[in-house]
Amino acid sequence: MNVKNKVVIVTGAGSGIGKATANHFAKHGATVVVSDMNVESAQIVADEIVTNGGTSLLITANVAKFEEVENLVAKTVAAFGRLDVIVNNAGIGPHLLRTHESSLKEWDQVIAVNQTGVFYCMKVALTQFLKQGHGNIVNVASLAGLKAAPNxxxxxASKFAVVGMTKSAAMEYATKNIRVNAVCPGYTESALLDQLINAKPEMDAILKSVIPMKRYGKADEIADAVVWLASDNTKFITGQTITLDGGTSL
Ligand SMILES: NC(=O)c1ccc[n+]([C@@H]2O[C@H](COP(=O)([O-])OP(=O)(O)OC[C@H]3O[C@@H](n4cnc5c(N)ncnc54)[C@H](O)[C@@H]3O)[C@@H](O)[C@H]2O)c1
Incomplete structure (x- = not known):
């Protein structure tokens, strides 16, 4: 996959899908800005990339804070002269409650990170992309952004919004040498999935039973698709969602 020398920001890169994505970009020769609100875990990922011969820079950012997103992109451009790709991956998981039981606080938190955070990152990255005349966004949505996801x-709501923002922005910038796509993972091994299963251990068997492949996805498998969408191998693809779910959506 051709991403050599591209300057790439990965948000939420300290864990799970983001960590695997940062490592995959580095393996393919990209310069990776490892960003997360958890500085310790992000530092480990940034250091691992350098140890393995790659190039990385750690920039801490909470994507729910607009000034921190502005700082993330500004520091990236100051360090490397441009931004070629942003992977909007940072996200927090669901609480497994029915709608009438959900708290206002939980609603605000999830929307702030998963939806508004993606909007902030798209807005700031697109401003830079227009200045330099090219760019590529890969949003990490979810199967829950395409299909019913009760409880x-x-x-x-946040993941349907990410799919909508992906398609709308793809049309807005299609003539500007800027592509916008999303991946929609099904259940994938990560801290987020662990949290869900720890809260309700019976979910493990239930979830696996509805996946035709009878296993969870691996973060590396999602990362492969993200890097592919960001690469020069997919120049005519924009506004698309790639579903990686072991057949669950079938
Ligand atoms: N694991 C799954 O089953 C699954 C399925 C579909 C979609 N996703 C999506 O994949 C993305 C990554 O999730 P994961 O499973 O790797 O989870 P994870 O919990 O392993 O990693 C998420 C990372 O995002 C960071 N983060 C959280 N809030 C942040 C914020 N406000 N600003 C910056 N960083 C923040 C965390 O510190 C963490 O490092 C999320 O958007 C999630 O919704 C996950």
């Missing part, structure tokens, strides 16, 4: 109303 996770805020998560479902």
């Amino acid at each position: 996770m109303i805020s998560y479902s």
Whole structure:
């Protein structure tokens, strides 16, 4: 996959899908800005990339804070002269409550990170992309952004929003050498999935039973698709959602 020398920001890169994505970009020769609100975990990922011969820079950012997103992109451009790709991956999981039981606080938190955070990152990155005349956005949405996902109303709302923002922005910038796509993972091994299963251990068997492949996805498998969408191998693809779910959506 051709992403050599591209300057790439990955948000939420300290864990799970983001960590795997940062490592995959580095393996393919990209310069990776490892960003997360958890500085310790992000530092480990940034250091690992350098140890393995790659190039990385750690920039801490909470994507729910607009000034921090502005700082993330500004520091990236100051360090490397441009931004070629942003992967909007940072996200928080659902609380497994029915809609009438959901708290206002949980709703606000999930929307702030998963939806508004993606909007902030798109807005700031697109401003830079227009200045330099090219760019590429890969949003990490979810199967829950395409299909009904009961007992996770805020998560479902946020991920449908990410799919909508992906398609709308793809049309807005299609003539500007800027592509916008999304991946929609099904259940994927990560801290987020662990949290869900720890809260309701019976969910493990239930979830696996509805996946035709009878296993969870691996973060590396999602990362492969993200890097592919960001690469020069997919120049005519924009506004698309790639579903990676072991057949669940079938
Ligand atoms: N794991 C799954 O089953 C699954 C399925 C579909 C979609 N997703 C999506 O994939 C993305 C990554 O999730 P994961 O499963 O790797 O989870 P994870 O919990 O392993 O990693 C999420 C990372 O995002 C960071 N983060 C959280 N809030 C942040 C914020 N406000 N600003 C910056 N960083 C923040 C965390 O510190 C963490 O490092 C999320 O958007 C999630 O919704 C996950």
